[in-house]
Amino acid sequence: MKASAAAHPIQGLIKYHGLRDEGLRLPFHDSISVCTAPMHTHTTVEFGHEHDHATIDRVQASERDMERIRDVIDPLREEAGERSGMRMVSLNDFPSNIGLGASASGFAALTVAAAAALGLELSLEELSRYARRGAGSASRAVTGGFSRWYAGTGDRDSISKEVPHPGDMDLAMLVALVPAHKFTELAHKDVLSSPFFKARLEYVPTVLDRMEDAVRRGDVDEMGRLAETDTLLLHGITMTGADEMVLWRPETVKVILEVKAMRQEGVRCYFSIDTGATVYINAHAADVDLIRGRIEGLGIRTMTCSVGGPARVEAQHLF
Template identity: 50%
Template sequence: MRATARAHPIQGLVKYHGMRDEELRLPYHDSISVCTAPSNTTTTVEFQADREEDAYVVDGERLEGRGADRVRTVVDEVRDRAGLDDRVRVESENNFPSNIGLGSSSSGFAALALAATEAAGLEYTLPEVSTIARRGSSSAARAVTGGFSDLHAGLNDEDCRSERLDVPESFAADVRVVVAKVPAYKETEHAHAEAADSHMFEARLAHVHDQLAEVRDALREGDFDRVFETAEHDSLSLAATTMTGPAGWVYWKPDTIEVFDAVRELRSDEDVPVYFSTDTGATVYVNTRAAYADEVEARIGDCGVETDVWRVGGPAQVLDDDAALF
């Protein structure tokens, strides 16, 4: 009863903030993201009847504490649905840095949920798998369905699941994401936990539905500027809410601001189609089109940060057994 799966992390375009139910990780509103490739997480899961306790290993380190608890939440949900009592061995590897704002929890829990359901013999659609991944991280639901995906808000698994959005193939193929890696550790859970205590939270709820409608329509039309201009504005809205919570979390660093300035100069002075976006962290997604990727990467590199160029990634997938990590 072993299976291996791979998933790509997400960049939030219209991001969720705060949870109405922390146990089921039910967000207050819908959220839309795009998966980024070739960045990925590979995870192998095996249910073992003779094992005495679960073991969770990520990038060679055994998880303890809150990290192990979050993995156990997903594993227990699979065990309950499959009627299993076996202990489990989980090993996971990322091919990109974690905890710097690149969505490693999204790809991690997406790969875990898909590998675990496959190993348990559950025959689920990807939207159904997304409801299990959501228990580890709401953003993981969208990493399950991949591409450009929409996690619908709801109070149950029938409603709160991810759906892949239809976009023109030529649009998706043209998107490039220059990743400006700003290495600053971040803790997303704390920001979500206190989001509703910010005096800006109600203001965010008042306008986020307009942003969701804008991005859905722009994606359907394949309108690059509308999609990523809205994502840029949503990043600023998210940061305003986060920074005005009780702890006053400020994730951006001087390098982050320098990248923002470089993006705006490229756009205003050189008419380059380019927009910045951040999730909860200091690292910046710089969204542009294929013809401009080299120029944008060179300019962002001048800011003194490490860069990668990524594309749109697909859904989580089950791998052949020869890809297993153990």
């Protein structure tokens, strides 16, 4: 009754923002993301304990963390007919809580490890439904690669499916790390108070199929353009909600302006920002070294990522 799993975090391309059902974490609309390797979360789960206990990056999980962990674990326990307590140990090999999608990889790895420990034989799409209850984006981290999370009509059909893409896609993702605590849950609750949220609900359905088509064709530039526009729309809503959440930092703006300057010079690169201050730069692989030099010249640390696969069972345990 012990198993381990690993999963990659995600970059939102057409991002989700807001929940129509907070308990089941059902979104208002579909969304599309890409997993970012080699960053990953490694998680070990074991059942048979008296109580539930979890540590994340060697720190005991908070009360809120345990609530979200049980949102995933309890339905899996019920499915398996198991009533014992659970021990979980989870480690990230990248900075968490700064907009790199650690909750996505964390709950994806938890779901796959827990299901394996319980002996449940479920497809990745079925597992994405359980992962969604911990963090919406975790549904897409389960299925990996480029994935589309379908809003669905309820719990059963709000799942993620991988979007096929060319194996030789010329996409590189440079991450400009801007450390700043993010408040994703608060941002999701705040969306309805923005005067622009209704416009987003009308806009997103018009671009989801365009993004999926770009992924299937391997069109890096179209993907980059659509993700950049989506970024501006999402943060416009965040900034105009009741809490006026400005999540960007001066370094964030520096990166945005540098990306736009490089594009004017003929370098095909595009910025993308999830709920936080850290910036993804989507570009062609041949331009990565040039872009890295320009961003690090601003005094900002970078990481280079490629497209990561689905969540997977791992042989190595953390305890």
